[in-house]
Amino acid sequence: MVDRLAAIAAGIDRFNAAIGRTVTWCLIGMVIVQVAVVLMRYVLGIGSIWLSETILYAHATLFMGAAAWTLQARGHVRVDIFYADAAPRTRALVDLAGALFLLLPFIGGLAWFALPYVTRSWAILEHSPEASGLPLVFLLKTLILLFALLLGLQGIAQAARAWLTLVGAAPAPAPRPHH
Amino acid sequence: MGLPELLATLLVVAVCGLLMAGYPVAFTLGGTALAFAVLGEATGVMRFSLLGALPPRVFGVMTNEVLLAIPLFILMGVMLERSRIAEELLETMGRAFGRLTGGLAISVTLVGVLLAAAKGVVGATVVTMGLISLPAMLRHGYNPRLAAGTVAATGTLAQIMPPATVLVLLGDQLNTAYQAAQLAQGKFAPDQVSVSDLFAGAVIPALALVGLYLAFQIGVALLRPHACPAIRREPDAPTGVALIRRLADALVAPLALIIVVLGSILGGLATPTEAAAVGAFGAILLTARKAAPTRSAPVTLAILAAAGLLVLHHVADLRVGRADASAWDDAAVAAAFVLLAALAYGAAAAIATVAREKILQPALAATTQITAMIFTILIGATMFSLVFRGLGGDDMVQRALGDLPGGVAGALLIVMVAMFLLGFVMDAFEIIFVVVPIVAPPLLRMPGVDPVWLGILMAMNLQTSYLHPPLGPTLFYLRGVAPPQVKTLDIYIGVIPFVLIQLGMLVVLWFRPGLATWLPHLLAGG
Numbered sequence: 001m002v003d004r005l006a007a008i009a010a011g012i013d014r015f016n017a018a019i020g021r022t023v024t025w026c027l028i029g030m031v032i033v034q035v036a037v038v039l040m041r042y043v044l045g046i047g048s049i050w051l052s053e054t055i056l057y058a059h060a061t062l063f064m065g066a067a068a069w070t071l072q073a074r075g076h077v078r079v080d081i082f083y084a085d086a087a088p089r090t091r092a093l094v095d096l097a098g099a100l101f102l103l104l105p106f107i108g109g110l111a112w113f114a115l116p117y118v119t120r121s122w123a124i125l126e127h128s129p130e131a132s133g134l135p136l137v138f139l140l141k142t143l144i145l146l147f148a149l150l151l152g153l154q155g156i157a158q159a160a161r162a163w164l165t166l167v168g169a170a171p172a173p174a175p176r177p178h179h
Numbered sequence: 180m181g182l183p184e185l186l187a188t189l190l191v192v193a194v195c196g197l198l199m200a201g202y203p204v205a206f207t208l209g210g211t212a213l214a215f216a217v218l219g220e221a222t223g224v225m226r227f228s229l230l231g232a233l234p235p236r237v238f239g240v241m242t243n244e245v246l247l248a249i250p251l252f253i254l255m256g257v258m259l260e261r262s263r264i265a266e267e268l269l270e271t272m273g274r275a276f277g278r279l280t281g282g283l284a285i286s287v288t289l290v291g292v293l294l295a296a297a298k299g300v301v302g303a304t305v306v307t308m309g310l311i312s313l314p315a316m317l318r319h320g321y322n323p324r325l326a327a328g329t330v331a332a333t334g335t336l337a338q339i340m341p342p343a344t345v346l347v348l349l350g351d352q353l354n355t356a357y358q359a360a361q362l363a364q365g366k367f368a369p370d371q372v373s374v375s376d377l378f379a380g381a382v383i384p385a386l387a388l389v390g391l392y393l394a395f396q397i398g399v400a401l402l403r404p405h406a407c408p409a410i411r412r413e414p415d416a417p418t419g420v421a422l423i424r425r426l427a428d429a430l431v432a433p434l435a436l437i438i439v440v441l442g443s444i445l446g447g448l449a450t451p452t453e454a455a456a457v458g459a460f461g462a463i464l465l466t467a468r469k470a471a472p473t474r475s476a477p478v479t480l481a482i483l484a485a486a487g488l489l490v491l492h493h494v495a496d497l498r499v500g501r502a503d504a505s506a507w508d509d510a511a512v513a514a515a516f517v518l519l520a521a522l523a524y525g526a527a528a529a530i531a532t533v534a535r536e537k538i539l540q541p542a543l544a545a546t547t548q549i550t551a552m553i554f555t556i557l558i559g560a561t562m563f564s565l566v567f568r569g570l571g572g573d574d575m576v577q578r579a580l581g582d583l584p585g586g587v588a589g590a591l592l593i594v595m596v597a598m599f600l601l602g603f604v605m606d607a608f609e610i611i612f613v614v615v616p617i618v619a620p621p622l623l624r625m626p627g628v629d630p631v632w633l634g635i636l637m638a639m640n641l642q643t644s645y646l647h648p649p650l651g652p653t654l655f656y657l658r659g660v661a662p663p664q665v666k667t668l669d670i671y672i673g674v675i676p677f678v679l680i681q682l683g684m685l686v687v688l689w690f691r692p693g694l695a696t697w698l699p700h701l702l703a704g705g
Contacts, residue, residue: 024544030250031463034453038453043515059250060241064241070548076203079201079605102197102202102209103203105210106209110209113233
């Protein structure tokens, strides 16, 4: 049981880290495309809604795709007045209760309302409101479900690891984020 | 108090209490709000289906063009940090001014201003400054209190020095609130307030703060010279012309980058997003040149090509696809394409260099995680705002603010005090996402409250609470990286003069809104 739980948590970690590392490249894409848009507009006098929307898509993919990885890396801000100096068991308890009673319900609620919203978009293969924009709005909206799915998985990993700490089968989480 | 108001109040109390436990803020906001939505449905106070508005709101965050600037500005700062430009600047400026009494403190302040402008995230700036500047000052016999106070205060400038991340987020939220306030007054072609307006509004107050910091340090140097002794001259250190060359080398590139980025925004030439992308791009070029000086030819080529494009843009009409283009214009367009190709080649080489030197990947990872952190809070805060509004909390706050004795000033004062206290426990991001949408619309409906002035007041207020002992987050950041001979009490006492300067500046800004509104009006040509 303990081993299986640890293996599941480690698997989720690897999965979300792989996705997180991949979407970081959206950032360099944003820089390149935005600079290209600036040059095209100010030097050559041509604009492209298509390219501008690509930047928006890259940006949304960046933070929606990396939110779960950020949770894993302890990059989400906490009010750490008490948490930072708390005993390892207390920190594990906060993480366990937080994942079960705050994160997972919130993510579940978001997914519950997002599902019909995204399905409606897929049903008409929703196009950009701009005539020359990207015809992929349904994929962009699907990112909301992906965000919920990845964060839900990471929440399960967090809860599992906190539980393992509480039963003495894993080391305590680090008190502070590291960035 | 009816049941809805009771639930709205309990929601705020529950969130504040649960936040103290230390679970990430984004999910505490979202999870608690969801629980209250269920409670609201069960008691018939609000419809749970109201949360159907959540996915469109999240989609609105994903497609918000103003917020695109956030990761780009952060990347620019992170790249500049990894290029070790700050260390080099501090070293050469310390050499240049250090032989004066108090000169090192002044150098640290000036470098801190540059760094704050480049980075725009307080925690990162304070940590960098704490790791570089604090040991340098202590090594040269500075009073630990003065050293710690200087580092904490200048690091916190990142809250208000444009292009601060806080100002981008505040500008976006205030614009939404401003539109709502005007619509509620029956104004159907509402005015806008932009991020650029807030940047322009912050310039004079931020520079005034820096001036007061410097004045304080010069005062200390005159009255208590032993607290900030001059640096002894090192035998092999460069002097005279050689030193000036080194200083120019270290200073010109980052300074030029920041001036181009800020200048193009304030001058109305570029949107913050466009300028941020150019800034991040420039930071990559600079970092590549520093990381591999022997292979800097492609980067030099890219910089020359960019300069060439600028010149060409001024001497010829480069718009493509025109029927009436002269032979001269056609030739210029051809030349422009050659320069664009050169720029693209240089950029590709620079990106390859920073990737090969293993600078790019960690910078991308750090930027991505900070961005994801900010936007996840925004999503959690969206859920909170929906439920708070669903329970009628908005109307409650609006009535409460309207009923206060003292009218506009009373309402503004109570909001400022509340934000100041919240600043002790919450990040500026959370306060901006949670508090501003609730309090800003009623405040902006009151006579004489200018949105830019309100924004700068809020930003400076949050900045002050960031620095205020004993709970200011800056002090915790600094505590984490300060050498052991700097006691916590030294940090607390050291920041007091700077906190007093800040509070004084807030009072001046309160009575002289022109300090914030003059420059935006001037730049808008009004």
